[in-house]
Amino acid sequence: MRNAYLTYAAKRLAQALVVILLTYVFTFVVVSILPGDPITNVLNNPQSGFTQEEIKEIIAAQGLDRPVLVQLWSSFSGFVTGDLGLSMRSHRPVATLIAEVLPSTLVLAASGLAVALVLAATVAYGTQFVPKRYGQGLLRGFPSLFLSVPNFVIGLVLIHFFGFQLGVFRVIEPDSVWATLFAAIALGIPISAQIAEVLIANLDNEAAQEYAAVARGRGLGQARLFAKHLLKPSSLPVVTVIALTIGELLGGSLITETVFGRTGIGSLVQRSVSTQDLPVLQAIVSLAAVVFVLVNLIADLLYPLLDPRVTLLGGPKSRADTEDGTTGVSPAVAS
Amino acid sequence: MATQDRLTTLPFRKDLTVPVSTPLLRTEDLSVSYGSQRVVTGVGFELARGRSLALIGESGSGKSTIARAVLRLLAGGGRATGRVEFDGEEVLGLSERRFRPLRGRAMGFVPQDPGNSLNPVRTIGAQAMEAAALLDEPNKAIRKALVLETFSQVGLDNPQRVYDSYPHQLSGGMLQRVLIGLAVLPRPKLLVADEPTSALDVTIQKRILDLLSRLQSDLDISLLLITHDLAIAAERADSLVVLKDGLIQEAGSTASVFASPKSAYARKLHADVPALNPDRYAALRDPGFHRLNAGAEKEPKIAVNAVTKTFALDGKRLTAVNGVSFSVPAGTTHALVGESGSGKTTTIRLLLGLEEPDAGQISVAGERLDGRSHTSLRTTWRHLQLVYQNPFTSLDPTWKVEQLVREPLDRFRIGTREERDERVREALANVGLGEHLLARKPDALSGGQRQRVAIARALVLKPDVIVLDEPTSALDVSVQADIIEVLLSLQARLGLTYVFVSHDLALVRQLAHTVSVMQHGRIVEHGTVADIFDHPKAPYTRSLLDSIPAGLARPAPVARPQTRQILIAEKIA
Structure with a gap:
């Protein structure tokens, strides 16, 4: 079991590294090479407003006169060692630029995820206990309703009511606790809808399983059946779902930041896109990919530890049937 | 040991206020509906203390629904009306809070499918402790000791290991023992066993039924047995209730229902059970025996010679089929019999060319199958068709019957459009299906009709050999009888050769001409049906034969000891 798990972990890790490498190269190709090269596209473009001296300076600083493969290599090796290069505009290290705004985005993303989890769990577990006549249907309708509302709409509605109408938070102070909370709600609601959807489906599915009826036949009440039997198996797949929503969380953070006027990765991206600051874009896109891959890697590594049924490929079979004369031929082999 | 002292002084739950003459379980005018659909109508029966009653019927008869209504475990939306009296008290009208203490404690439940009846992500021990919690025993260590004691009582060899296992680590037979143990652990008065x-597997089936019978008499439990298998009911129950479409067809003592069934349905059911009617299809089968005798010198239709197939499993080698040989004369039926894991499925996959044997030769109609590519096997497949086990999953639900039956003709590009239409109709007629079904989809067909479509699909290519992989195991007995009749009359008329895979020995006895008994990938015994069934030589064959429920062979039980004995106390004494 242990060895099988280590093999599995090593394979997943290798896969993750390959994905990160490919993403970096792909981003590099899209951002820096296509269509044409940065010198003609960005620097020599009269709309960018660079002087001849500035252009020369940037070419020298970024090494844009070197062959493309050399540029890619130095850029990637820098990325791996934590050197993200210099901004074309401010000439400051990209890592510093990101480090300045990252905490604000992390706070927002983390609180958004927390809101999503609390909301999803409340709604999903509520569907199992709220009787039909007291609005179980309403709870069940929640996920599909909020899946279909974009988070910037939710954000604008929240700003309008809680900011302008009720004055719960001051819109011009986007980093205050209350403003952050409402931004997190706007970010968390669509994500919670996805998680709740999966959770409700799993709970209904597990509750309809034969073992649930058999457990009730052993005298278990509704509450203990839920806590002891249904909660774990229906919550396990949510680990995977959360990992998949990380992308949404990142993307959503950028939009929510813009809506709420927060300084963060979102505003940095916006500024870099409008000024065509390529090194910054390359770093942010690649870092986002790394985060996404790592979170999914963690979910993949966690899952076999949580669910005893998961047998890893190549792992020894733990079937213990020796009595009754049956041999442990797995269906996959016997059929 | 202190633990053992506690075990012997377990409290007896004897309710002295209820006269012993009151039946333990009594239903009156019990009806169950799901929404507007009524699935059980006005059912009334009585189960005496310490006795057993079987509810018999085919799928949709409402037998399981009744069991769940008694336990009040109906699936969402099910509503029961009427009266259910348990121990003299009406329980159907009780609030859930007042009824719940009865579940587990007074009424135990043994479910149908052990593989799905325990929570897969919790250990057996954690779930067993839930049943032990009903014992009024405050000490957790003693409760655990009781669980382990019960595990060994139900025949589990290593109780502690079972306790620590997850359900997927145990076989079906072991899981069913666990579930029976959990059901009897709180010493209920009533045990409801749903199929x-x-x-x-058959040999395990017999052991589980023996275990239930033993616990029933040792613990003086009343048994409500739900089964589709008339032979099991005849062997294990004191009285029977025969159900069809939610209505009682017939009820009475087992002996009287079997000796003189009054309702037409009970008579048909009785006639359709293979174990009770070994010679039912004698007339249809006889031509095959003539061919068997006549074909002794001729080349057999199928010849399998010393075939071996090994799979790699977790670095170990697993020999699924080990030196298997058999031959089948044209126009006869050869049965491969064995339990799960015996290698029957792998053998037919080899025969169909879906797997390549590691050693040995296979030939069909004189043509070698082994060592050939899939493309070159295509022509052979025209003459070699398969009917799959479960017609509920083997037919594409989005296709019409006509497309399903016609597809093989299209694949092999046989005949013109008109000729194909003609052959589709002919194949359907051969299996007794009318042309009005051509436009139907599988969902609009019954299980029996689906399996007929599957047979027609195999027949449409006019094959010589049909491999039948448990073709009736997913079907009710009366439907099974129809399908067997169709298969046998087709063989009698068209001279087809069958390879019939089954675990059901009673069925094999009715329709096969020759039999190979398989165990652990080897053929342990082979011969004609008469050889195998009347003069079995291998011990394994004998144990298989012993597992066939013998119907009324067992004398009806009379007096049982009046004192309640506790298993564990008995063991210590």
């Missing part, structure tokens, strides 16, 4: 053996 407790239908998911298990």
Whole structure:
């Protein structure tokens, strides 16, 4: 079991590294090479407003006169060692630029995820206990309703009511606790809808399983059946779902930041896109990919530890049937 | 040991206020509906203390629904009306809070499919402790000791290991023992067993039924047995209730219902059970025996010679089929019999060319199958068709019957459009299906009709050989009888050769001409049906034969000891 798990972990890790490498190269190709090269596209473009001296300076600083493969290599090796290069505009290290705004985005993303989890769990577990006549249907309708509302709409509605109408938070102070909370709600609601959807489906599915009826036949009440039997198996797949929503969380953070006027990765991206600051874009896109891959890697590594049924490929079979004369031929082999 | 002292002084739950003459369980005018659909109508029966009653019927008869209504475990939306009296008290009208203490404690439940009846992500021990919690025993260590004691009582060899296992680590037979143990652990007065053996192999089936009978008499439990298998009911129950479409067809003592069934349905059911009617299809089968005798010198239609197939499993080698040889004369039926894991399925996959044997030769109609590519096998497949086990999953639900039956003709590009239409109709007629079904989709067909479509699909290519992989195991007995009749009359008329794979020995006895008994990938015995069934030589064959429920062979039980004995106390004494 242990060895099988280590093999599995090593394979997943290798896969993750390959994905990160490919993403970096792909981003590099899209951002820096296509269509044409940065010198003609960005620097020599009269709309960018660079002087001849500035252009020369940037070419020298970024090494844009070197062959493309050399540029890619130095850029990637820098990325791996934590050197993200210099901004074309401010000439400051990209890592510093990101480090300045990252905490604000992390706070927002983390609180958004927390809101999503609390909301999803409340709604999903509520569907199992709220009787039909007291609005179980309403709870069940929640996920599909909020899946279909974009988070910037939710954000604008929240700003309008809680900011302008009720004055719960001051819109011009986007980093205050209350403003952050409402931004997190706007970010968390669509994500919670996805998680709740999966959770409700799993709970209904597990509750309809034969073992649930058999457990009730052993005298278990509704509450203990839920806590002891249904909660774990229906919550396990949510680990995977959360990992998949990380992308949404990142993307959503950028939009929510813009809506709420927060300084963060979102505003940095916006500024870099409008000024065509390529090194910054390359770093942010690649870092986002790394985060996404790592979170999914963690979910993949966690899952076999949580669910005893998961047998890893190549792992020894733990079937213990020796009595009754049956041999442990797995269906996959016997059929 | 202190633990053992506690075990012997377990409290007896004897309710002295209820006269012993009151039946333990009594239903009156019990009806169950799901929404507007009524699935059980006005059912009334009585189960005496310490006795057993079987509810018999085919799928849709409402037998399981009744069991769940008694336990009040109906699936969402089910509503029961009427009266259910348990121990003299009406329980159907009780609030859930007042009824719940009865579940587990007074009424135990043994479910149908052991594989799905325990929570897969919790250990057996954690779930067993839930049943032990009903014992009024405050000490956790003693409760655990009781669980382990019960595990060994139900025949589990290593109780502690079972306790620590997850459900997927145990076989079906072991899981069913666990579930029976959990059901009897709180010493209930009533045990409701819903098809407790239908998911298990025959030899295990017998052991589980023996275990239930033993616990029933040792612990003086009343048994409500739900089964589709008349032979099991005849062997295990004191009285029977025969159900069809939610209505009682017939009820009475087992002996009287079997000796003189009054309702037409009970008579048909009786006639359709293979174990009770070994010679039912004698007339249809006889031509095959003539061919068998005549074909002794001729080349057999199928010849399998010393075939071996090994799979790699977790670095170990697993020999699924080990030196298997048999031959089948044209126009006869050869049965491969064995339990799960015996290698029957792998053998037919080799025969169909779906797997390549590691050693040995296979030939069909004189043509070698082994060592050939899939493309070159295509022509052979025209003459070699398969009917799959479960017609509920083997037919594409989005296709019409006509497309399903016609597809093989299209694949092999046989005949013109008109000729194909003609052959589709002919194949359907051969299996007794009318042309009005051509435009139907599988969902609009019954299980029996689906399997007929599957047979027609095999027949449409006019094959010589049909491999039948448990073709009736997913079907009710009366439907099974129809399908067997169709198969045998087709063989009698068209001279087809069958390879019939089954775990059901009674069925094999009715329709096969020759038999190979398989165990652990080897053929342990082979011969004609008469050889195998009347003069079995291998011990394994004998144990298989012993597992066929013998119907009324067992004398009806009379007096049982009046004192309640506790298993564990008995063991210590």
